[in-house]
Structure formats: C-alpha cells, structure tokens
Amino acid sequence: MKFETLSIHVGNATPERHRAVVQPITLSTTFAHGNEAGMVYTRANNPNRESLEKVLAALEKGEDAAAFSSGNAAGTAVYQALAPGSHIVAPDDMYHGLHNSMVQLFGGIHEVTFVDMSNLEAVRNAIQANTALFWIETPSNPLLKITDIQEIAALAKAQGAILACDNTFVSPVFQNPLQLGADLVMHSSTKYLGGHSDLLGGALVTKK
Ligand SMILES: Cc1ncc(COP(=O)(O)O)c(C=O)c1O
Incomplete structure (x- = not known):
C-alpha cells in the first residue's frame, strides 16, 4: 500500500x-x-x-509503537528504560529539550558522551564498556547534520547496544530508520507528523 x-x-x-x-x-x-x-x-x-x-x-515499517503526550516524553521514556549506570552516545547538536533531559534529569544516573555523529571515528572513540544506547537525530535540529544510520547501527550491534533515531525532522515520508538498522524510532509528532501546529505528541516505534 x-x-x-x-x-x-x-x-x-x-x-x-x-x-x-x-x-x-x-x-x-x-x-x-x-x-x-x-x-x-x-x-x-x-x-x-x-x-x-x-x-x-x-x-515507520516497525512492528509496534507507543504514543506519548510529547516528543520529550517519548525520548525521556527511552532514557528512563536504561539500567542505572548505562552510557549513552548522543549527538553534540541534539534537540535541546532532550539534551537537557539527558543531562539534568538523568545526569546522576546515566553517563553521556556528546559527539559529532557525522564523524564515525569520534563515535567509535566514544564507546565504553557500559555503552547501552546510541541516540541519533538525523537530520539534526538545528544544524541539519546527517548521520549514517547504517554505520552507527553496525557499531551499536557490535556493542550489543540499542540504536534509537529521532526521525522528527524528515518524517517517515523520507526516511525509515528501522529499515536501516535502528532498533527504535522516536518522533515529536508535534512537527511534520501533526502537520498543522495544532497538536502536541510523541511516539516511539520499535523494530520488534
Ligand atoms: C528533533 C526534535 N526532537 C524532539 C522534539 C521534542 O518534541 P516535543 O516538542 O513534542 O516535546 C523536538 C521539538 O522541537 C524536535 O525538534
């Protein structure tokens, strides 16, 4: 269809x-x-x-989804689901609300390394033994940087970590990260999915 x-x-x-x-x-x-x-x-x-x-x-060509009251709620639910002491590799220019959530709400609980996700060597160097989540946002807000989803998916797989992609900025019209190896897709459906600036919402879509 x-x-x-x-x-x-x-x-x-x-x-x-x-x-x-x-x-x-x-x-x-x-x-x-x-x-x-x-x-x-x-x-x-x-x-x-x-x-x-x-x-x-x-x-999103996923198996299941969970709707949330905002994109921030959806993203925060992912960080909340990690075991305490987990390490996250995240983009250095990620959406500021979720960046704040990672640093301010989960700062004492998880460790985060912010890197330029378009620089694979930097991403590789950021991996630690306790890296449990790779968080990407592509294109990113606000700099519209592009991350190679398949390459990061390979790193995540080798590490036994989850790859989550904030797909808000392109929407599933143009990109399906689950088909490129991501495990989770996050949306602020407040944006293009809603389309008319008259609703607030978020979503997580899962590969399985
Ligand atoms: C890329 C991206 N992710 C997440 C969010 C957060 O979504 P919400 O405003 O629905 O909480 C936004 C909002 O601007 C965004 O632009």
Missing part, C-alpha cells in the same frame, strides 16, 4: 454497526471486563491511541 493509503486507512478502526467513516473518539477511562479488544483502563490502552500507534508503526 502507498504511504498515503496507509496514513488514512491503517488506524481508522470504524465500528461496522454505525458505518461511520471516521473512527469515533472513545472518552471512557475504564472498560468492562471481557471486551474483545482486551481494553482495561485508558492509561494502559484506548481505542484511539491504539489506532494512532498502529498507523505510526505502519508508516
């Missing part, structure tokens, strides 16, 4: 009975036990969020 077709059909779960052409918004916080979709409580799952996650996973 073409990108445009996936965008409008994959997540549009319209109940047959009403023949609505657009999925209705489900406001219920709680769901009766034994429902077909296995929904329990809206923080854990909700039909609309599930649809959004489905379409994001399809557009």
